[in-house]
Structure formats: structure tokens, C-alpha cells
Amino acid sequence: MQPKQFNLLGIRFDLLNMREAVDLITRKIEAKERGYISLVSAHPAIEAQFAKRYKAVLNNASLLLPDGMSTVWAARLLGNKIDDRIYGPDLMSELLKVAEDKNYSSFFYGGTEEASKELITRLKDRFPRLKIAGTYSPPFRELSEDEDNNAVKYIKDRNPDILWVGLGAPKQDIWMSLHKDRLDGIMQIGVGAAFRFHAKIVRQAPEWMQRCGLEWLFRIIQEPKRLWWRYFKCVPLFILFVLLQYIGVLRYDKERQK
Template structure:
């Protein structure tokens, strides 16, 4: 059993402009914190921030980002700054479920999964979107395809092959262009961790907007990369499709880096076992579904 999306509740019952997390939503798995939210909850959060004239950073975790957390302090700082952290990995969702977290497949949140719903919402709400990333010409082709499907979409872009040095002339020119456009939403697709570091350094220079890191999303939009069938993503096999399509670039990411997460995985398993063996556990404790509903009622209480 699962609860209806937040948008199913009357507007007056919601707290605006901030994430109303249930205890089950923010979890720590494989050394990183993340939010077990569905796409409609992400859009609700985004709409609230925009309506309130406030900015935010929306990050996403996968096995690669969790590996980078161990290696790069700037990546750690980025995820600390993020107000919402999506889960972009079905294997990660499966592991969270194994160690006792309330994760489900519908908690996978990635651009390719919520693309259609996002652009439908963006055109309805008249959100202005700016994309920075991709090779020269790629973003232009991506925008052409988006405008074909959603003619009223307000979206502009800048290629991602520029000197991102903080304070450098090229970087400041890109920041100035974004500021002049005044987007509600900023998509940054420069690959991990370059996009995370750039957004961390530059988001504070912009007028309030909601910044997302989206990786190669616009490469897929432009057709320069072939996206895996969505069913492969839903069953946790998208990584295999991508590895077969680009083995030279992705072999280390998919076949070597996960072994570095063995330590955090064992820590997860120990914590899960400790929760199960916790003394004083009542046999007639509140059933999980009832506790879930109770926590949600408290979160949505005006």
C-alpha cells in the first residue's frame, strides 16, 4: 500500500515552500543521504520554491556519486548544500530496501523518467528553463526537439565546453547570460562531478532558481546518445545498456567503483541487523503502514 501523491491533498493542507519530509524519506545508504520521493513530490517542491521566490539545489545520487563522496570534498559540500536529493539508481533502491528502508521502484527520480511530466508542468506553469551543458550544437538540437513537442516551452541554453574557473571571463559570461534570462529552473549537464562543482560555486550568484544536475540528459534529447529503453531502467539494468554502448568510458564506473562501496554496504547491513535485534522491541508495535500514515498526517498538518 502507498499513499497518494502530495498534489492529491487540498492545497490548504500543505506547508508551502519547503520539503515536508516523512521519517521514511530521508535515509542514509552506502554513506550518502538521499530522499525517497516520487517525481510528483519533486515537482510539488519545485513549484513551492518558485512560488515563494526562493532558490534550491536538487541533487541526485547513484553509485558513482556515492563513490565520489569518498574521494572529493567538494562533492561532499555539494550534497550538503542540496535541499532535495533524488535517487537515480534502481540497484541503489533495491539495496536500500534490503537493509530495511521503505524504498520502492517508484522512488527512482531521473530526468529521462520524469521528462514528459516535467515539460507538461513547465508549460502549464510558464516556468522559464535554462540548460547549460553539452557539446557545441548539442543543446541547440535538444531545444529544437523539446520545442517540437512543447511549442510553448520557455527554454534557452548554453553549451558546456567553457572554462569553468570561478571568476574567469568565460564562466562569468555564462553566469551573466543566465542572470539576464532569469530562469525559474536551471538544468546543469556537464557530467559528474564537474556539474556538481559548478552548480555549488555559481548557484549563489544567480537570482533565486531551482538548480538540477542532469548529466547527459540533453545529449539524449538531442539524439547524440541512445537512451536505454525505460523498462531497463525500471528493472535496474540501464547500467548494462550504457556499458555496452560505451565500454571504454564506463567500465571503471560500473565494474570497479562499486567495490569501493563494500565498506559502507557492510555498515548498512550492521545497522539493519542492530535495528532488528534492538532490545525492548514490542511484539504489538504499531504496524509499519499505520506508522507511515501517522507520520504523513503529521507532515501535512497545517
């Protein structure tokens, strides 16, 4: 049974709370489903408005979940009953608890080698029985065909149940979409900066800032050179586009590809 969905800027989000999302993803992992799960905040939602291919990638996800408070507020403005966001780092923590309990193996794709080592060390402290299949740190450039084939083979040889992808949006969503058919029986989950948060390389915003939708401001203060333009561009555009959808100037069809 497919979950209810809501349309925000032409992107079809699945309407689930955290418990429902964890339970559904667990069933998909148990069934060895092939697919990918994307978590979307204001930034990727705006990127998708200017890239039809990327919007199609998001709408083809096995599950598409609202990661940011801005997406939750926008959904409510458009008349949807939504409890809370499905925050990537929290979803990762909840699913790793399940993985530890059910002996699912996890592979981590993304980040630097140093960050990956720190991530694994931290996760082993928190989840001592967690089965870790491996890590792979791709270079910060497009991989050659041979490099990509080798990476895929490396992942498949380790046969993980879950492939965590931490490349950041939109790169991670596109990567998961391109590799879905080559990673049979592996559920991919794109969690962006969650790798660095769980490795304690980057601090998470205080809970009160997260609840108030000010996490973007906290992240800009920490990484101004990397993030200021992203948020300077996407926050005003997101507000504008949502208001245009609300008053009916922007209309979107109701179909979601699978």
C-alpha cells in the same frame, strides 16, 4: 515541511516519489527559491566516499534524489520504504510539462553547441509552448574567472525560472553548489546525461533493463571507452560499501547540512 530522509553511505537522500518530487520542486520554483537539486546513482555515491567536499556538496542540496535502481535497492536493504527511483530524464520530462503549463522559462547549461541545438529542437516538438530562455555550452575544461563571470551574467540576463545543468556528476553538482549564491531566484537541477537522451544523441536503455538495474551495462555497450572504467570501479565498491553499512561496519552520522 521537509520530506523524510534516509542515510545511504553518509548521503542524506530525500524520500519522495516522482509526483511528490515534482510537486515540491514546483513549489520551490513558484517561490523563487535559490538552490540546487541533485540526483544520485551509484557512481556519484561512490565518488563522494573519497571526496569529503563532494559529499558536503550533495548533503547541502535543496533536494537529493535517488536516480539509480542501485540506490533504491540499497535503501530498501537498509530498511527504508521507497517506491521507485527518481530518474533524471523522467523528472526532466515531468517538470517540463509543468513549465509549459505554468509558463516557467528554462535555461540549459551543458553539452556541445550541436547537442544543445538538437535538444531544443526536440523539446520544442514535444512541448510547443515551452518557454526557452537560452542555452550555454561551456568548453570541456575549467573556465577562467572571466569566462565563468560572463556565463553567469548571460544566464542571469535571461532570468530563467529553471536552470537545467547537464555536466555529469560530480562536476554538475559542484558547479551548482559554487554558483547557488550568484543565481538568486533560480532553481538549478542537475540531470546529467538527460540532455543527450532527450536530444536522441544517445539511446536510453529499454525499460526492462532499467527496471532490472542494468542500465549501466547498456550504457557501457554504447560508450565503452568513456564509461567502462567508471562502472568497473563503482559497481563493486558500491555493493561492498552498502553491505558494510548494512552489517554495521560503516556508520554515518545523521546530520544533513542545508
